Amino acid sequence: xxTVTQSQPEMSVQEAETVTLSCxxxxxxxxxxxxxxxxxxxxxMILVIRQEAYKQQNATENRFSVNFQKAAKSxxxxxxxxxxxxxxxxxxxxxxxxxRLTFGEGTQxxxxx
Amino acid sequence: EPEVTQTPSHQVxxxxxxxxxRCVPISNHLYFYWYRQILxxxxxxxVSFYNNEISEKSEIFDDQFSVExxxxxxxxxxxxxxxxxxxxxxxxxxxxxxxTPSYEQYFGPGTRLTVT
Numbered sequence: 001x002x003t004v005t006q007s008q009p010e011m012s013v014q015e016a017e018t019v020t021l022s023c024x025x026x027x028x029x030x031x032x033x034x035x036x037x038x039x040x041x042x043x044x045m046i047l048v049i050r051q052e053a054y055k056q057q058n059a060t061e062n063r064f065s066v067n068f069q070k071a072a073k074s075x076x077x078x079x080x081x082x083x084x085x086x087x088x089x090x091x092x093x094x095x096x097x098x099x100r101l102t103f104g105e106g107t108q109x110x111x112x113x
Numbered sequence: 114e115p116e117v118t119q120t121p122s123h124q125v126x127x128x129x130x131x132x133x134x135r136c137v138p139i140s141n142h143l144y145f146y147w148y149r150q151i152l153x154x155x156x157x158x159x160v161s162f163y164n165n166e167i168s169e170k171s172e173i174f175d176d177q178f179s180v181e182x183x184x185x186x187x188x189x190x191x192x193x194x195x196x197x198x199x200x201x202x203x204x205x206x207x208x209x210x211x212x213t214p215s216y217e218q219y220f221g222p223g224t225r226l227t228v229t
Contacts, residue, residue, distance in 0.1 A: 043202055045156070045220035091156060099144060099169055099208075100158040101218060 004094050007105035008060070010070045012080045015111050020067075021077045021107045023092030029053075032096035034068065034075045039089040048090070051075065079109075087111045115139045117221035119205050125227045126195055134190045134224045136205030146206040146218060147180065149173070151211045156204065162188065195228045202226075 003026045013019035025034070036048040051059045051068050061067050063083075067076045079086055092104040118137045126132050138145050147159040160170040162180050179191045186208075190201055202225050206218040 042148075042222070043225075044222050045204060045206075047217055050217070093156075099146070099161045100171070101148070101156075102158070103156040105155045 002029075002094055002096065002102050004090055004092050004102050004104035006107050008107045009105070010052060010108045010110070012110040013079070015082055015084060017082055018078060019082055019109065021079075021090050021092075021109065023075045023077070023104055025073050025075065025092070025094050025104075027073070027094065027096065029046045029096040032068075032094060035093040036064070036066070036077045036093070037091045037093055038086075038104075039091060041088075045091075049077065058087070082111050084111050084113060117205055117207055117219050119203075119221040119224050121224060122222065123225045123227070123229065128197060128228055129194050132192050132226065134192075134203050134205075134226070136163045136188045136190075136221055137186050138188055138205065138207030139219055142207035142209050142219070144168075144208045144210070145152070145180075145182070146208075147190045148204045148206065148220075149201040150204065150223075151198075159190070163209050192226075195213055195226075200226055200228045 005024050012102050032053045038046045038048050049059050049061045049064050051066050054084045058068050063080045065078045089106045089108050091106045093101045122134045145162045150154050158171050160174045161168045162179055163182045177193045181189050201224045204223045205221040208216045208218045210216045
């Protein structure tokens with residue numbers, strides 16, 4: 001079974017600084033997708049970024065980028081120039097063949113002014 | 114921009130009662146999902162639905178749960194006899210192509226279910 005692990009329950013960053021959130025996963029599949037979702041206090045799930053496993057190039061969306069290490073089964077999220085609005089719970093998620101998303105435990109990010 | 118909607122936003126019910134949570138997926142989407150999140154825990158998959166039948170379900174989705182698409186727009190989750198441990202946030206999601214992994218699952222805002 002696929003598992004997703006986020007080993008950092010909480011992280012904090014100063015406004016305008018950079019922070020990296022870690023995620024590892026376990027799978028025997030060769031073709032899959034990885035996602036980072038943001039969940040603000042409203043608890044809405046918002047997609048931040050996605051990465052296709054077959055692509056070597058790391059995905060980037062404005063201030064958000066990933067470091068995808070397929071051999072190590074690692075998928076970290078880097079947030080540059082952190083803003084107060086980035087404060088939220090961040091979930092790493094995995095999806096392959098079947099339709100379900102498998103989520104990690106989440107990392108609560110605090111942004112300090 | 115089209116979005117998934119869910120009603121009610123908060124439902125309080127007594128243990129043993131039946132509840133129906135409602136979702137309106139994005140109109141041209143074909144695959145629908147329910148997830149739940151117990152407070153402070155990870156989001157867990159419950160069930161996926163396509164072409165008027167369940168395509169996949171998790172071990173959480175036991176006989177107490179059922180899903181239905183009663184008309185062309187609504188997608189419902191019914192819990193027959195609620196238990197205290199059913200208290201959670203329930204998220205509906207939809208996607209255009211469910212088994213093509215790259216297609217994003219669009220989440221609704223969630224329904225907070227409180228069982229007393």
